[in-house]
Amino acid sequence: MTTQESTLCLVGAGLGNGILAWFLRKRHPDLNIVIYESKSRIDEGRTWSFHKTDVGEANFAVLQELIAHSWNGYEVSFPLYKKRYDSTYATITPEKLQRELLNAGVDLQFLSPVQTVAHDHVALSDGRTLFFEAVVDGRGFTSSSARLGYQKFLGQCVRLSKPHGLQVPLLMDATVPQLDGYRFFYILPFSETEFLIEDTRYSRNSHLNQEDLTREISSYIERRGWKIERILKTESGVLPIPLDAETPTSNCFKTGMAAGFFHPVTGYSLPDSVRLADRISALSQLNRKTLLATIEAYRSEQMKRRQFYFLLNRMLFLAAPDLERRKVFEHFYRMPQSVIERFYAGNTTYLDRIRILSGRPPVNIGPALRAVFSRKVKEAL
Ligand SMILES: Cc1cc2nc3c(=O)[nH]c(=O)nc-3n(C[C@H](O)[C@H](O)[C@H](O)COP(=O)(O)OP(=O)(O)OC[C@H]3O[C@@H](n4cnc5c(N)ncnc54)[C@H](O)[C@@H]3O)c2cc1C
Structure with missing residues (x-):
């Protein structure tokens, strides 16, 4: 001792x-x-x-x-909406x-x-x-008593044979076919020829098929007209997305x-x-x-602050049909930059919450969403 x-x-x-x-x-x-x-x-x-x-x-x-x-900036890209933001x-x-x-x-x-x-x-x-x-x-994370969805991804840090031409991170390229929930590519350009690229899914299940995602990354790279010279590093994650408080x-x-x-x-x-x-x-x-x-x-x-985010998660995973989850994010990214920034910082204000939840729902969520909302929406706001 x-x-x-x-x-x-x-x-x-x-x-x-x-x-x-x-x-x-x-x-x-x-x-x-x-x-x-x-x-x-x-x-x-x-x-x-x-x-x-x-x-x-x-x-x-x-x-x-x-x-x-x-x-000094990043981009997001959806089928109907593409935008560059100027924050670090x-x-x-x-x-x-x-x-x-x-x-x-x-x-x-x-x-x-x-x-x-x-x-x-x-x-x-x-x-x-x-x-x-x-x-x-x-x-680190071990288990949770909450109901969970998952953000799961495979990433590869690759060197290309020629410059990729990206100046800033592409945080969500959600123009890709939707698979296994909401799906997007994430790219961080580390140099003119190197980047970290991830195929990410917001899914109801935690299974990550590494072979499939490796193939998907290769074909995305090919479609963009890039050629891999070397894979430098691989990383993967299955992150818990809680639907209610633990x-x-x-x-x-x-x-x-x-x-x-x-x-x-x-x-x-x-x-x-x-x-x-x-x-x-x-x-x-x-x-x-x-x-x-x-x-x-x-x-x-x-x-106290997180109740609202759990509500959004229930909306994403329980109310929105799997392959329409993308519309929820597309709708969200049309918000003013300040609302998006406060959201990621975990600092959404009361007005932000009203704003995020107001308007016509981007997906036909019908009774499921009403059920999710009716019980908890007041306390979450
Ligand atoms: C691939 C990946 C990428 C991610 N990217 C981001 C990102 O970009 N931004 C972000 O904010 N979050 C990201 N996350 C989510 C999250 O922030 C990370 O998982 C983060 O590493 C969690 O930090 P932590 O300190 O809680 O646990 P960890 O970083 O997992 O650290 C726990 C440590 O404890 C050690 N350990 C476990 N048991 C013992 C023991 N008995 N004795 C001694 N040591 C032990 C483990 O070996 C480990 O090193 C990512 C997660 C993953 C998996």
């Missing part, structure tokens, strides 16, 4: 804990932080992207050194996150699976039990997906991770009590 009571222990070197450690190093340089991670490095199979407006100007500045790519979109890579955390003096202990996590100690699989000022569990667990020191801190409609957790890290690192007295109070306050605030 070892005691390191002045040290904060983070379990899992993923996005949530990585961002938390980064903010803490910036604002509490004397704090000792150790991270135990079961893998041999921060998972390279992920690229974490976000809108600058998701995190705000000040937090964006704190993230600067972690950002591998950023663009950025990407953090696991390689950069790992390098910067090590440079900043975070004690990253790889190949160290934790067997038991408690608020003041961990038990490692090598038999050691270690005590700390506090322990934060960021072991049973809350209190008194838990958790971050990231493990805590349910992610955007219900996108399954993305980076904005929440940044906001929570900002709050925790702003504490002048960082101890078990203040840490728990901050996480709990964040959780109850999120619970």
Whole structure:
């Protein structure tokens, strides 16, 4: 048994804990932080992207050194609607996150699976039990008591034989045939000849057929007149899209997906991770009590705000027929840019909500939608 009571222990070197450690190093340089991670490095199979407006100007500045790519704009494309937006979109890579955390003096202990996590100690699989000022569990998503839809995707980072000509990310190319729910391609141009391309589906089931999606990516690339020289990296994900609130667990020191801190409609957790890290690192007295109070306050605030997003998810997955889900997104992207930005940041206002729900529904959802709405719409607004 070892005691390191002045040290904060983070379990899992993923996005949530990585961002938390980064903010803490910036604002509490004397704090000792150790991270135990079961893998041999921060998972390279992920690229974490976000809108600058998701995190705000000040937090964006704190993230600067972690950002591998950023663009002054992005596009979306639907059968009846195509638009370019002029706000900043950025990407953090696991390689950069790992390098910067090590440079900043975070004690990253790889190949160290934790067997038991408690608020003041961990038990490692090598038999050691270690005590700390506090322990934060960021072991990622495991399960949910909520009903779920899924955002699932396969991505390939590829080098092309010639420049692709894209200047900014194409966040949704939904002009493609609709399969397995709402389907679109997502492209992040990293250089003139390299990009990350993903075939994404908003589906009722979690099954991801990697072979099919690999073929679909190749044929999309071919249709666009591009030629792959080399596939540099592959990543895939099946992200939970909750249709209702999860049973809350209190008194838990958790971050990231493990805590349910992610955007219900996108399954993305980076904005929440940044906001929570900002709050925790702003504490002048960082101890078990203040840490728990901050996480709990964040959780109850999120619970209230998220009701509206759960309602939208029910509308998407229960009311809209699978292959007409695209129309819901097309309708949404016709909103003013400020409404879209607040939506992704998880900050929709009362007026935004009315606006998003008003007008003629874009799909013939009939009785199913009325059923979804009638029960919960008032409390969700
Ligand atoms: C391919 C992919 C791309 C994504 N892209 C985006 C994006 O662009 N933007 C965005 O906001 N979100 C994105 N997400 C969604 C979400 O933000 C990520 O899943 C994010 O990594 C979640 O962060 P986390 O810290 O909760 O968990 P994770 O990043 O999954 O980290 C959990 C860590 O805990 C470790 N661990 C687990 N058990 C133990 C144990 N017993 N002992 C020690 N370590 C353990 C794991 O090995 C892992 O490293 C993406 C998800 C995937 C899968």
